[in-house]
Amino acid sequence: MKVVTDISEMAALSVERRRRGWTIGFVPTMGYLHKGHLSLVRLARERARWIVASVFVNPTQFGPGEDYDQYPRDRERDRALLEAEGCDVMFFPSAEAMYPHGFSTTVSVGDLAEKLCGRSRPGHFDGVATVVLELLNIVRPDLAVFGEKDAQQLAVIRRMVSDLNTGVEIVGGPTVRESDGIAASSRNAYLSPEERKQATCLVHALEKAQDLVRSGETRAESVVEAMRRVIESEPLARIDYVSVVDPESLEDLEVLPREALAALAVRVGDTRLIDNVRLVPGE
Amino acid sequence: MKVVTDISEMAALSVERRRRGWTIGFVPTMGYLHKGHLSLVRLARERARWIVASVFVNPTQFGPGEDYDQYPRDRERDRALLEAEGCDVMFFPSAEAMYPHGFSTTVSVGDLAEKLCGRSRPGHFDGVATVVLELLNIVRPDLAVFGEKDAQQLAVIRRMVSDLNTGVEIVGGPTVRESDGIAASSRNAYLSPEERKQATCLVHALEKAQDLVRSGETRAESVVEAMRRVIESEPLARIDYVSVVDPESLEDLEVLPREALAALAVRVGDTRLIDNVRLVPGE
Numbered sequence: 134m135k136v137v138t139d140i141s142e143m144a145a146l147s148v149e150r151r152r153r154g155w156t157i158g159f160v161p162t163m164g165y166l167h168k169g170h171l172s173l174v175r176l177a178r179e180r181a182r183w184i185v186a187s188v189f190v191n192p193t194q195f196g197p198g199e200d201y202d203q204y205p206r207d208r209e210r211d212r213a214l215l216e217a218e219g220c221d222v223m224f225f226p227s228a229e230a231m232y233p234h235g236f237s238t239t240v241s242v243g244d245l246a247e248k249l250c251g252r253s254r255p256g257h258f259d260g261v262a263t264v265v266l267e268l269l270n271i272v273r274p275d276l277a278v279f280g281e282k283d284a285q286q287l288a289v290i291r292r293m294v295s296d297l298n299t300g301v302e303i304v305g306g307p308t309v310r311e312s313d314g315i316a317a318s319s320r321n322a323y324l325s326p327e328e329r330k331q332a333t334c335l336v337h338a339l340e341k342a343q344d345l346v347r348s349g350e351t352r353a354e355s356v357v358e359a360m361r362r363v364i365e366s367e368p369l370a371r372i373d374y375v376s377v378v379d380p381e382s383l384e385d386l387e388v389l390p391r392e393a394l395a396a397l398a399v400r401v402g403d404t405r406l407i408d409n410v411r412l413v414p415g416e
Numbered sequence: 417m418k419v420v421t422d423i424s425e426m427a428a429l430s431v432e433r434r435r436r437g438w439t440i441g442f443v444p445t446m447g448y449l450h451k452g453h454l455s456l457v458r459l460a461r462e463r464a465r466w467i468v469a470s471v472f473v474n475p476t477q478f479g480p481g482e483d484y485d486q487y488p489r490d491r492e493r494d495r496a497l498l499e500a501e502g503c504d505v506m507f508f509p510s511a512e513a514m515y516p517h518g519f520s521t522t523v524s525v526g527d528l529a530e531k532l533c534g535r536s537r538p539g540h541f542d543g544v545a546t547v548v549l550e551l552l553n554i555v556r557p558d559l560a561v562f563g564e565k566d567a568q569q570l571a572v573i574r575r576m577v578s579d580l581n582t583g584v585e586i587v588g589g590p591t592v593r594e595s596d597g598i599a600a601s602s603r604n605a606y607l608s609p610e611e612r613k614q615a616t617c618l619v620h621a622l623e624k625a626q627d628l629v630r631s632g633e634t635r636a637e638s639v640v641e642a643m644r645r646v647i648e649s650e651p652l653a654r655i656d657y658v659s660v661v662d663p664e665s666l667e668d669l670e671v672l673p674r675e676a677l678a679a680l681a682v683r684v685g686d687t688r689l690i691d692n693v694r695l696v697p698g699e
C-alpha cells in the first residue's frame with residue numbers, strides 16, 4: 134500500500150489508474166480507524182478495482198470549543214489497518230495543502246445542514262461538504278463509501294453530489310456495533326469505563342423505538358418520548374436531540390406511515406455521541 | 417454541431433471524447449452571443465480538440481428585480497453563430513434539469529464575492545460559482561474560457577476551481593470592444609441610441625485611468641476621482657462603483673506600485689453595465 138501526502142501526486146495516480154480502465158473506490162475518514170471504517174473499505178473493495186482511503190482530520194468541520202486538537206490520531210496504526218484490509222492508497226494530506234493561504238470557498242447544502250446535529254454544530258456540515266468535494270475532486274473515484282452511522286452526513290453528501298452532478302456514486306455502509314451494542318466510533322476512545330456503560334443508552338433507546346414501531350406505534354411523538362425516557366434513566370447522559378425524521382429530507386415526522394430515521398445525539402460526560410436506526414413500519 | 421439539452425447525454429459525450437484522448441475546451445455563456453463570446457470559442461479552439469459551449473440563462477445569479485425575465489434569448493441565432501465558429505456541441509440545459517426539485521447546494525467564495533458587483537448584487541456570485549461548478553462537473557473539460565470583461569466573475573471562478581481542486585484550467589479571454597469602444601455585452605441590446613452614446617463614458621473613464629497611470633499617477637484615489645468625473649459628465653449615467661483594486665484579491669488599493677485593475681459598474685438609463693482594464697505602472 135502506498136502512502137501519499139501530496140495532492141498532485143494523488144490526483145495523478147488516480148488519472149493513471151483510470152486510464153487503465155480501473156474503477157476507483159474511495160473511503161474518506163478522519164483516521165483513528167475502527168472496525169466501522171474497515172467495513173467501509175471492504176465494501177469499497179467489493180465494488181471497485183482500486184481503493185483509496187483518506188485520513189484527514191478536517192479542521193473546518195470542528196466548531197470553536199470542539200475536540201479538533203484532542204481528536205485521536207495514529208497514522209502508523211491507521212496505515213497498518215488499511216494495508217491489512219487490502220487498501221491500495223492511504224491519502225494523508227496536510228491541512229496546509231487542503232486549505233492553502235487564501236482558501237475561501239464553502240459548499241453549503243441548505244436546510245439539510247441546519248437540522249439535527251446542525252443545530253448544535255453550526256457550520257459543521259459546510260465543513261464536511263467542502264472537504265468531501267475537494268477530496269472527491271482530487272481522487273476522482275467512481276464510488277465513495279460513507280458510514281450510515283453518520284446519517285445526516287450521508288444525506289448531506291448525497292444531496293451535494295447529486296446537485297452538483299459530480300457523477301460519483303455514494304454508497305452507505307451499515308453501522309458496525311461493538312459487543313455491547315454501541316456504534317463503533319473514534320470518539321468512543323474518550324469514554325471512561327462508567328461512561329461507556331451508560332453510553333449503551335443510545336442503542337437501547339433506538340431498540341426501544343424499533344420495538345414500539347414493530348408493535349404498531351405510529352405516532353412519532355410517542356416514539357421520541359420513549360427514547361428520551363431510556364436516555365434520561367442514565368445520570369451521565371444529556372440529550373442533545375432525539376428525533377424521528379424523514380431519511381432524505383431529515384424533516385421531523387408526526388406519523389410513521391413509511392420508513393423513518395430515529396436519530397439521536399447524546400453527551401455522555403464530555404463526549405458527544407450520535408447513533409441512528411431505520412424504523413420500518415410493518416417490519 | 418450537436419445541440420444537447422440532456423445533462424446525462426452531455427456527460428456521456430464528454431466521457432466518450434475523453435476516452436479517445438481528446439482534450440475538451442468549454443465556454444459557458446448565457447447566450448444571446450456577441451463577438452466577445454465568439455472570441456472565447458476561438459480561444460478554446462486554439463487550445464483544445466473538442467469544444468463545448470453552454471447556453472444557459474442561470475436564474476440563481478439574478479437578484480429580485482433584476483432582468484432574468486427580459487434577458488435576451490435567441491437559441492437559433494446562438495446555434496448558428498456557434499456552428500459557424502466551429503464549436504462541436506452547444507449544451508442547452510433547462511433550468512428544471514439544472515435545479516431539480518429539492519436542489520439546495522450553494523458554492524460561495526467568501527470575501528471575493530462581497531466586493532465590487534457583490535455589493536449591489538448580493539448572492540450573484542454564489543449563483544455564478546454554483547452553476548459553473550455544476551457545468552464543469554457535467555462537461556468535465558480540460559480548460560474553460562471566461563471573458564476578462566467580467567473580471568470579478570473570473571477571479572471568483574479561479575478561486576473556486578483552485579480551492580476545490582477541480583483540475584480544470586481557467587483561461588481568461590481579452591475583452592472585445594465595439595467600434596465605439598464599448599465592451600461587447602448582451603445587455604448592450606437594452607440601450608437606446610442616446611444611452612448607447614452616453615455609455616461610452618465607461619471606456620472613456622478607463623482610458624483616462626490608463627492615461628493618468630502612464631503619466632506617473634500612483635495614488636488610486638486620484639485615478640478613481642478622475643474616472644468618476646468622466647462618468648458624471650453624462651446625464652444618463654449613474655455610478656454603482658468605480659474602483660482601483662488588486663486583480664486577484666479585489667481589495668481596494670491606495671497606491672499603484674504594481675499591476676492593478678480599474679473596474680466600474682454604471683447604470684445608463686435602466687441598464688447596468690460593467691467594464692474594466694488593467695493598469696500597469698511604467699507601461
